[in-house]
Amino acid sequence: MTFPIVERPGTGADPSVPVRHAVIFDLDGVVVDSFAVMSEAFAIAYAEVVGDGPAPFEEYRRHLGRYFPDIMRIMDLPLEMEEPFVRESYRLAGEVQVFGGVTELLLTLRARGLRLAIATGKSGPRARSLLDDLGLLPFFEHVIGSDEVARPKPAPDIVERALSLLDVPPGQAIMIGDAPTDIASAQGAGVASAAALWAPPDDIGELLAAGPDVVLRQPADLLALCPSVPGR
Known part of the structure; x- marks a missing residue:
C-alpha cells in the first residue's frame, strides 16, 4: 500500500487514509533531540x-x-x-530535549485510541531510562532496543517485534523514522513508513531515496494519517 506525501513541495495531496491502530516511533531524531x-x-x-x-x-x-x-x-x-x-x-x-510538538502528538494519538511503541537503535534499557527521565515512558506500551532482537535495523526484526507485542498486523501500523535504516526496517516488515524531517538529516536526499511512503515536516502532520480508532 502506497501513502502520499503529507508535506512535500508541489504535491498538495489530501489523502483518504485507512484506519491505523498503531504507530511505531524511532527515538533519536524523531521523539528526542539527542x-x-x-x-x-x-x-x-x-x-x-x-x-x-x-x-x-x-x-x-x-x-x-x-x-x-x-x-x-x-x-x-x-x-x-x-x-x-x-x-x-x-x-x-x-x-536531551523532547522535540516541540511531540508531547502534544503523543497525547492526541493516545486519545484517538492508537497504540504506540518505540523501536530504536539504542539498547532497550538505555531507551527506557531516557524516556522515563523525560516523562514520556507511559505513552508507549512497548520500548524495544536493538539489543533485544536478533538483527537490528535495517533488518525488519525490531518492527516485527513491535507488531507482535502490540498484536497489530502490518497493514494497521505506520513507522516514523529519520534515517534510511528506519525506512528499510519498516519496509521489510510490510509496514507503512514515514520520514520525519523536523530534525533535518545530513542528507535528506538519501532519506527520501530510501522510499518512505510519506514525508512529515512537523510532528502534527502525522495526525492526518492517524484518525481515531473506531470503538476506542
Whole structure:
C-alpha cells in the first residue's frame, strides 16, 4: 500500500487514509533531540579509546538508527568505545530535549485510541531510562532496543517485534523514522513508513531515496494519517 506525501513541495495531496491502530516511533531524531549529547559522548569515548584527533561524529551520525556496535564495525572503530559512550550518554541524559510538538502528538494519538511503541537503535534499557527521565515512558506500551532482537535495523526484526507485542498486523501500523535504516526496517516488515524531517538529516536526499511512503515536516502532520480508532 502506497501513502502520499503529507508535506512535500508541489504535491498538495489530501489523502483518504485507512484506519491505523498503531504507530511505531524511532527515538533519536524523531521523539528526542539527542544529537548534542551524542556528539559529546562520542567525542569523549573516542578520546578515551582511540586517542587524540577529531572524533568523526558526522560520519557516525550518517549511520544513526543502527545499533552502536554495528556502527563501530562499519566505521572500523574499536568496539571498546561502547562502554564510555554509554556511560557518558547516561551522564548527559538530562540535556536531551523532547522535540516541540511531540508531547502534544503523543497525547492526541493516545486519545484517538492508537497504540504506540518505540523501536530504536539504542539498547532497550538505555531507551527506557531516557524516556522515563523525560516523562514520556507511559505513552508507549512497548520500548524495544536493538539489543533485544536478533538483527537490528535495517533488518525488519525490531518492527516485527513491535507488531507482535502490540498484536497489530502490518497493514494497521505506520513507522516514523529519520534515517534510511528506519525506512528499510519498516519496509521489510510490510509496514507503512514515514520520514520525519523536523530534525533535518545530513542528507535528506538519501532519506527520501530510501522510499518512505510519506514525508512529515512537523510532528502534527502525522495526525492526518492517524484518525481515531473506531470503538476506542
